[in-house]
Each structure stands twice: as structure tokens, then as C-alpha cells.
Amino acid sequence: MKKRYLLAPGPTPVAEEVSLRMAEPMVHHRTPQFSAIFAEAAEDAKYLFQTKQDVLILASTGTGGMEGCVTNLFSSGDKVLVINGGKFGERWGNISETYGLNVVWHKVEWGYAANPKDIESILNQDKEIKGILVQASETSTTAAQPIEALSKLTRDRDDILLVVDAITGLGVVNLPMDEWGIDAMVTGSQKALQLPPGLALVGLSEKAWKFADKSTCPHFYFDFKKERKNLANKTSAYTPAVSLVIGLREVLKNIREEGLDSVFKRHNRLARATRAAVEALGLQRIAPDSPADSATGFFVPDGVDGAKLVKSMRDDFGVTLAGGQDHWKGKVVRIAHLGYVDTFDVVIAISVIEMALTKFGAKVELGKGVAAAQKILLEGYQ
Numbered sequence: 414m415k416k417r418y419l420l421a422p423g424p425t426p427v428a429e430e431v432s433l434r435m436a437e438p439m440v441h442h443r444t445p446q447f448s449a450i451f452a453e454a455a456e457d458a459k460y461l462f463q464t465k466q467d468v469l470i471l472a473s474t475g476t477g478g479m480e481g482c483v484t485n486l487f488s489s490g491d492k493v494l495v496i497n498g499g500k501f502g503e504r505w506g507n508i509s510e511t512y513g514l515n516v517v518w519h520k521v522e523w524g525y526a527a528n529p530k531d532i533e534s535i536l537n538q539d540k541e542i543k544g545i546l547v548q549a550s551e552t553s554t555t556a557a558q559p560i561e562a563l564s565k566l567t568r569d570r571d572d573i574l575l576v577v578d579a580i581t582g583l584g585v586v587n588l589p590m591d592e593w594g595i596d597a598m599v600t601g602s603q604k605a606l607q608l609p610p611g612l613a614l615v616g617l618s619e620k621a622w623k624f625a626d627k628s629t630c631p632h633f634y635f636d637f638k639k640e641r642k643n644l645a646n647k648t649s650a651y652t653p654a655v656s657l658v659i660g661l662r663e664v665l666k667n668i669r670e671e672g673l674d675s676v677f678k679r680h681n682r683l684a685r686a687t688r689a690a691v692e693a694l695g696l697q698r699i700a701p702d703s704p705a706d707s708a709t710g711f712f713v714p715d716g717v718d719g720a721k722l723v724k725s726m727r728d729d730f731g732v733t734l735a736g737g738q739d740h741w742k743g744k745v746v747r748i749a750h751l752g753y754v755d756t757f758d759v760v761i762a763i764s765v766i767e768m769a770l771t772k773f774g775a776k777v778e779l780g781k782g783v784a785a786a787q788k789i790l791l792e793g794y795q
């Protein structure tokens with residue numbers, strides 16, 4: 414017998430009560446019964462996004478929400494600045510180039526955040542840039558990007574948008590859309606929303622809706638204006654992911670009940686505990702200066718094959734963590750602490766790392782990381 418634990422940065426664990434609600438008999442989507450659920454979820458999504466604007470609920474993964482932002486807000490030939498500090502930053506650029514946008518690539522070393530001063534000077538030199546496309550949390554490197562500082566560069570200008578992939582940021586850290594002036598924000602269901610994959614949520618500012626009026630990029634399925642019209646009638650343009658929307662309503666109710674401040678505090682406590690554990694074990698963190706609260710990563714010690722380590726943790730120990738992508742394949746391990754996670758998820762993650770590293774011959778003191786984590790985790794009970 415092997416009990417399995419899922420501690421990768423998406424999909425994340427789903428609470429049993431939510432799974433049970435989603436397993437209830439199917440309802441038809443064009444009914445008053447489902448419309449009420451859809452409208453409630455859309456209303457509670459505004460609380461999560463900290464916005465008065467509509468939040469669109471799309472049947473899609475997060476990438477679909479990103480693509481929709483590009484095709485609904487910009488036009489072929491438009492210049493956009495892409496902050497490329499990892500796999501998902503690169504994705505913003507690839508989507509934009511697919512639709513003929515003129516991408517200014519701003520390369521950031523993996524594991525680091527963009528310097529807002531550099532971005533400011535790029536914007537000062539090039540007034541044609543119509544959008545900054547960035548991640549709140551670059552999951553591939555576990556680095557957080559400086560969204561508040563970037564928002565200060567765009568919020569008072571009506572000719573440029575700040576478009577944020579908050580797929581592992583929203584519901585983890587404070588990203589008050591209206592207060593900061595974020596123009597477009599995307600998330601996906603399988604991260605902090607504690608649901609299976611299959612939903613993308615997108616919030617747009619008034620400025621972004623004005624851009625949408627002018628956009629000439631081709632799009633059909635991801636038609637934000639059409640979705641907004643349908644949302645006003647408590648429905649969506651096409652068949653919604655009914656079960657996921659039912660789950661979304663449950664999760665958003667739970668988040669409201671916990672309160673956003675508590676949600677952020679919980680994630681921060683888990684993140685600090687994980688970081689302290691990794692450091693106590695003498696492991697090198699992959700995002701040293703600007704760590705995200707969604708996941709923590711470290712370089713595997715010399716002589717250890719990271720891919721085999723991750724496989725062993727999953728297959729031998731029963732704990733799924735994530736490895737590295739691209740040039741970090743086999744070199745890093747990423748531990749997620751977002752969504753339906755709490756104290757003992759961190760204890761399990763650190764414990765399996767200690768045990769698996771020991772199995773692979775690395776020098777780590779069993780229990781040292783767990784103890785360091787526990788000291789911080791206790792804050793939640795005092």
C-alpha cells in the first residue's frame with residue numbers, strides 16, 4: 414500500500430467536499446438553477462480579483478486565458494514588452510508572435526525578477542509599447558515579479574496595459590486589481606483555486622475594455638466581449654464546464670469565508686517555512702532574492718540526478734513534487750505550497766526531500782529541515 418500526496422505546482426489537491434459537489438448529477442447549463450450558480454461564482458470571483466469589473470469564466474486551461482488576452486486586447490503589429498524570466502514568460506512572447514504582435518523580449522535571468530527601473534527606461538525610450546506582459550509568479554523558476562512597481566508605470570497612461578498571468582499568483586499573494594490598476598489578470602482552476610484543470614478566469618479593467626474595442630486580432634472561441642454580454646445574462650457564450658463551475662462556487666465561498674488576508678498569510682507562512690527548511694538543509698534555493706509564495710525550488714546537490722530523485726519521491730515514496738524545465742531539467746526540485754494546502758503538506762514535502770536525498774547519497778541531516786519548518790509553521794497556532 415502506498416498513500417499518495419500531490420505537492421506539485423498544479424494540478425494541486427482538491428478538497429473532498431468540493432470533489433463531492435462536482436460529482437453530483439449533471440445539470441443543464443441553460444437553466445435558472447445553473448445560471449444562479451454561474452452568477453454566484455462570477456460575483457465571488459470579483460472578491461478574489463479585488464475588482465468591481467466583470468470576471469470572465471472560460472472553459473479552458475490558463476494558457477487559453479493568456480491567448481484570449483493577447484487576441485482581444487491587441488492587434489497584429491502592436492508592440493508589447495514581454496518579461497521573459499522563465500517558461501511562462503516565454504509563452505507570453507510565443508502567443509504574441511503567433512498573432513503577429515511585435516514583441517520586445519526583456520530577458521531576465523531564470524530565478525530572478527525584472528528590475529522595474531529597467532522597464533521604466535525601456536518604456537521611456539519606446540512610447541509605442543502598448544502592453545507589458547508578465548507573470549505574477551513565474552512557476553518554472555519560483556520567482557515573483559514586481560507587479561505593484563510595474564503597475565505604477567502603466568496605471569496613469571491610457572495607451573499601455575499591464576497584463577498579468579497570475580495563474581500561480583492569484584489567491585496566493587495580494588494582487589488588488591483595481592487598487593493597483595492591473596489591466597488584465599488571468600488565473601487557472603488547477604492552482605490556488607483548488608480545482609481540477611479546465612477553467613480560466615480573466616478580469617479586465619475599463620482601460621482594457623477600451624483596448625478590446627480597438628483590437629483587430631482574429632479570435633473566435635475566446636471572444637471576451639461576447640463572454641461579457643453573456644455574463645450579464647448569467648451564462649457563457651458556449652457550454653460552460655458545468656461541474657468545474659459548481660466546484661468554483663464552493664471554493665470561492667470557502668475563500669471568502671477564510672478571508673483574503675488569512676489566505677495570503679497562510680501561503681506566506683507555508684512559503685517561509687519551506688524556504689527555511691531548504692536553507693537549513695544546506696540546499697541552494699533557485700529564486701534567492703524574489704521568491705514566490707506559491708512554490709519553492711532548490712538545486713539538487715552535485716552528484717544527484719534531479720530527474721531520478723523526483724521520480725523516486727513520486728514512485729517509491731508516493732509524494733509528487735516537480736522537477737525543473739528546459740535547462741533546469743534534472744537540476745532542480747520544486748515544492749508547491751499553494752491552494753488546498755496547510756501545515757502538514759509542508760512537513761511531508763520537506764520530510765520526503767530529506768529521506769530521498771539520503772537515499773541518493775546526499776549529505777543531509779534527517780529532521781533538520783522539518784524542524785526549521787516546524788518553528789515557522791507553529792506561528793499559525795499561537
Ligand SMILES: Cc1ncc(COP(=O)(O)O)c(C=O)c1O
Nearest residue numbers: 474475476501550552580581601
Ligand atoms: C505561471 C503560469 N502560467 C501559465 C501556465 C499554463 O497554464 P495551463 O497549463 O493551465 O495552460 C502555468 C501552469 O503551470 C503557470 O504556472
